[in-house]
Amino acid sequence: xxxxxxxxxxxxxxxxxxxxxxxxxxxxxxxxxxxxxxxxxxxxxxxxxxxxxxxxxxxxxxxxxxxxxxxxxxxxxxxxxxxxxxxxxxxxxxxxxxxxxxxxxxxxxxxxxxxxxxxxxxxxxxxxxxxxxxxxxxxxxxxxxxxxxxxxxxxxxxxxxxxxxxxxxxxxxxxxxxxxxxxxxxxxxxxxxxxxxxxxxxxxxxxxxxxxxxxxxxxxxxxxxxxxxxxxxx
Numbered sequence: 001x002x003x004x005x006x007x008x009x010x011x012x013x014x015x016x017x018x019x020x021x022x023x024x025x026x027x028x029x030x031x032x033x034x035x036x037x038x039x040x041x042x043x044x045x046x047x048x049x050x051x052x053x054x055x056x057x058x059x060x061x062x063x064x065x066x067x068x069x070x071x072x073x074x075x076x077x078x079x080x081x082x083x084x085x086x087x088x089x090x091x092x093x094x095x096x097x098x099x100x101x102x103x104x105x106x107x108x109x110x111x112x113x114x115x116x117x118x119x120x121x122x123x124x125x126x127x128x129x130x131x132x133x134x135x136x137x138x139x140x141x142x143x144x145x146x147x148x149x150x151x152x153x154x155x156x157x158x159x160x161x162x163x164x165x166x167x168x169x170x171x172x173x174x175x176x177x178x179x180x181x182x183x184x185x186x187x188x189x190x191x192x193x194x195x196x197x198x199x200x201x202x203x204x205x206x207x208x209x210x211x212x213x214x215x216x217x218x219x220x221x222x223x224x225x226x227x228x229x230x231x232x233x234x
Contacts, residue, residue, distance in 0.1 A: 002205065005196045006189030008095045010117050011035070012103045013181075014110040015125035016155030018133035020171040024125060025104040027178040036099040038090045041067065044082035057087070075105065075112030080150055086113065100185060107158040110165070121188055123181060124165040128172040 011028075015021040028035045041057040043064050052058045059067075064083045067073050076085030086103055094101035103113065113120050127133035133155070137148050162168060167184055171177045192198055 002201050004190065004198070004201075006186075007119075007194050007196045008034075008098055008100045009194060010038070010091050010095075010101045010103055010113060010120040011181075011185055012105065012110045012113050012120055012122045013125055014105055014107045014122065014158075014165070015171075016127070016133065016158050017151040018136040018155075019125045019127040020136065020174065020177070021125045022104050023174055024171065024177055024181060025102045027174060028102055028182065031178065032182060034098075034100055035102050036094045036097075038086060038094065038101040038103045040084055040086050040103075040105065041073070042082055042084045044084075074116050075109040077106060077108050077112075079106055079154075080147065084109065088116070091117065106154075107161050111161065119194065121167075121185065122165040123167045123169055123184065124162050125177070126162075126168060126170045128170055 013021040013025055025037060029037045039053065039055070039057055041059050041064060043059060043061050044056075046052065046056070046058055050056065061083065064076075064085065067085065067087070068076060072087055072089065073085040074088045074091055076083060078084075084105070086105060086109065091101045091103075103110070105113070107124070110122050114122060127136070134148075134152075137151060166188075167181075169177055169180055169184075188194060
């Protein structure tokens with residue numbers, strides 16, 4: 001029995017602030033057992049309702065610098081005055097468990113992950129409009145006007161990198177966006193280089209087919225010539 005088992009690879013969601021990538025990541029993890037949220041490390045202060053180890057690993061700058069020097073991070077960057085990074089151990093632990101690690105990071109970090117994990121699947125999330133993105137930023141009630149201005153300036157720069165991603169998805173309706181990204185992951189999982197043991201399974205299938213052909217009765221000279229062509233050279 002041939003079984004095609006996708007090899008888990010990091011799913012990287014990147015987007016300008018306000019596009020909704022965090023909600024998408026949480027929705028994927030909540031609705032599908034095979035996804036596991038990759039928890040980033042950051043030096044920023046927790047927002048209301050955030051928990052250490054669930055939303056982020058909240059660390060001070062000294063600890064973060066130690067992680068950089070030790071090569072513990074798959075990606076990191078200073079964003080809006082704070083450091084953010086993805087521990088490599090989070091990704092490897094998830095892959096070894098057969099899960100798809102979901103990363104909710106910025107555009108620069110996504111491209112760093114691609115450098116360290118070439119098989120990673122990168123999805124750029126767009127807001128449906130600039131007006132909707134600004135509305136979502138205001139709804140957070142966690143940033144002042146100057147912070148929102150910085151995030152919009154960053155968004156302009158991030159949009160210049162969109163063509164370096166594998167897929168682009170517009171997040172108009174959250175549930176539909178989650179379904180779309182899940183379909184992308186499942187289709188990408190059928191690419192030959194993302195299938196575990198594909199080579200050995202195809203080789204075994206070929207051996208079985210060749211054995212079946214040799215076992216069939218020869219009915220004509222053309223069959224005999226064809227059968228001889230299948231025999232290994234001495």
